[in-house]
Amino acid sequence: MIINFYNTLTRKKEEFSPMGETVKIYTCGPTVYSFAHIGNFRSYIFMDTLRRVLKYNGYKLKHVMNITDVGHLESDADDGEDKIVKAAKKENKDPYEISEYYTKVFLEDIKKLNIDKPEIICKATDNIKEMCEYVEKIVENGYGYETSKGIYFDISKLDKYPILSSRKVDEQIAGARVEVDKEKKNPEDFALWIKAPSTHIMKWESPWGLSYPGWHIECSAMSTKYLGNEFDIHTGGIDHIPTHHENEIAQSKGNCGKIPAKVWMHCNFLQVDGGKMSKSLGNIYTIEDLSQKGYEPLAYKLFCYTSHYRNNLNFTFEGLSSANSALKRLRQGYQKHLESNEKIEPSILNKYEERFHEAINDDLNMPKAMGIVWELIKYEKYSKQIADLLLKIDEVLGIKIDQEEKEEFDISNDVKEMIEQRKKAREEKNWKLSDELRDKIKEKGYIIKDTKEGYTIEKV
Numbered sequence: 001m002i003i004n005f006y007n008t009l010t011r012k013k014e015e016f017s018p019m020g021e022t023v024k025i026y027t028c029g030p031t032v033y034s035f036a037h038i039g040n041f042r043s044y045i046f047m048d049t050l051r052r053v054l055k056y057n058g059y060k061l062k063h064v065m066n067i068t069d070v071g072h073l074e075s076d077a078d079d080g081e082d083k084i085v086k087a088a089k090k091e092n093k094d095p096y097e098i099s100e101y102y103t104k105v106f107l108e109d110i111k112k113l114n115i116d117k118p119e120i121i122c123k124a125t126d127n128i129k130e131m132c133e134y135v136e137k138i139v140e141n142g143y144g145y146e147t148s149k150g151i152y153f154d155i156s157k158l159d160k161y162p163i164l165s166s167r168k169v170d171e172q173i174a175g176a177r178v179e180v181d182k183e184k185k186n187p188e189d190f191a192l193w194i195k196a197p198s199t200h201i202m203k204w205e206s207p208w209g210l211s212y213p214g215w216h217i218e219c220s221a222m223s224t225k226y227l228g229n230e231f232d233i234h235t236g237g238i239d240h241i242p243t244h245h246e247n248e249i250a251q252s253k254g255n256c257g258k259i260p261a262k263v264w265m266h267c268n269f270l271q272v273d274g275g276k277m278s279k280s281l282g283n284i285y286t287i288e289d290l291s292q293k294g295y296e297p298l299a300y301k302l303f304c305y306t307s308h309y310r311n312n313l314n315f316t317f318e319g320l321s322s323a324n325s326a327l328k329r330l331r332q333g334y335q336k337h338l339e340s341n342e343k344i345e346p347s348i349l350n351k352y353e354e355r356f357h358e359a360i361n362d363d364l365n366m367p368k369a370m371g372i373v374w375e376l377i378k379y380e381k382y383s384k385q386i387a388d389l390l391l392k393i394d395e396v397l398g399i400k401i402d403q404e405e406k407e408e409f410d411i412s413n414d415v416k417e418m419i420e421q422r423k424k425a426r427e428e429k430n431w432k433l434s435d436e437l438r439d440k441i442k443e444k445g446y447i448i449k450d451t452k453e454g455y456t457i458e459k460v
């Protein structure tokens with residue numbers, strides 16, 4: 001079946017045709033200076049959906065995601081301090097300790113969200129040599145030059161800049177608050193390699209003295225190392241479009257004359273209560289924050305499916321609560337279908353599967369795909385054949401639909417009281433009373449079972 005993806009580069013939906021048998025993808029990974037928040041994870045849930053949809057269509061993947069542990073300055077426009085170095089100073093730790101810790105937490109969160117991990121996850125600091133060589137080649141080709149601060153990319157050497165975003169360079173400069181560096185040939189020239197002040201912590205030997213890489217160069221160097229000069233898909237968040245990805249394309253053109261990826265896909269932002277997520281507003285949540293409030297991480301994943309990845313999504317706790325109950329209802333519905341022997345005409349099921357497949361192949365239209373999932377759950381009769389199809393569909397959803405959920409029910413006050421009395425009777429080793437109360441509770445329609453931790457209660 002045809003797959004259509006929206007390509008930021010051409011600004012239209014296009015039929016996807018991979019360059020080879022294995023689809024090669026590069027995703028810009030996290031900057032590991034702090035806990036990743038649920039907005040960041042919206043982007044990685046999108047990455048997960050992309051992987052799962054391609055696999056559902058039978059493709060093999062070679063997918064690379066980097067971990068930025070050096071070079072990402074506070075502003076994407078080469079301004080401010082390195083984020084990792086800043087965090088290290090603040091927490092009074094070694095920068096490697098910082099990046100190692102937050103990488104570990106990030107990978108744990110990825111697991112909790114059942115995000116299918118890229119085949120290759122690589123750290124910037126493990127690829128300094130490759131980055132340095134990449135910059136040398138750009139300079140050799142005449143696209144880079146040295147200043148007292150570092151090595152800069154000369155955008156005037158390109159036939160077109162920018163090409164990914166529609167921003168106008170002059171407008172950008174006029175609006176920028178950053179003071180223009182007089183040594184730069186063009187105000188929009190960006191740093192490939194930065195000369196380290198003597199007090200700077202993370203620095204390496206290079207042809208230009210002790211220095212460290214710019215942020216954009218790591219993705220160019222690592223994508224080339226693992227995927228070659230050209231590959232199929234490059235992904236990231238929409239904030240990457242105007243600077244980071246634009247500059248990756250420029251670097252690649254300066255290095256080998258090519259645009260690295262055929263398709264560029266970007267996930268829109270998660271907002272909170274209709275506005276920006278920011279530390280000062282106190283509305284940044286982590287996966288751990290959601291868990292502590294009693295929400296399963298996979299409920300957040302399901303919440304993300306309520307909006308198409310190219311639209312923005314507004315996070316509210318009401319929305320998350322609905323997703324949490326929806327997750328339970330999906331799993332309970334799956335179990336009910338699983339337990340039924342009723343037969344359904346295979347052509348009916350095929351039609352559902354086809355519609356689901358069409359939705360996901362239409363630029364990962366998850367809201368539409370979820371509509372079809374709900375139709376299956378609510379089908380006029382229960383059938384194991386539907387459960388089997390739901391399990392197959394869960395290869396794309398990744399929400400563990402086959403995980404058993406206990407049915408939630410309200411227990412009346414008199415039963416609650418009997419449970420309490422029985423608890424007391426057992427503490428007093430009054431087994432006779434305990435058994436009598438168990439029978440009474442059963443008469444009321446509940447089965448109480450004793451466990452090591454206490455008891456469980458189920459409907460008869």
Ligand code: AMP
Pocket residue numbers: 028029030031032038039040041042043236237238239240267268269270271277
């Ligand atoms: P960073 O760790 O800052 O490099 O960001 C990691 C990823 O999260 C990038 O792909 C960003 O584009 C993405 N991102 C950051 N904030 C949000 C947000 N509010 N919603 C969705 N994605 C985001």
Ligand code: ZN
Pocket residue numbers: 027028029219244
């Ligand atoms: Zn990147």
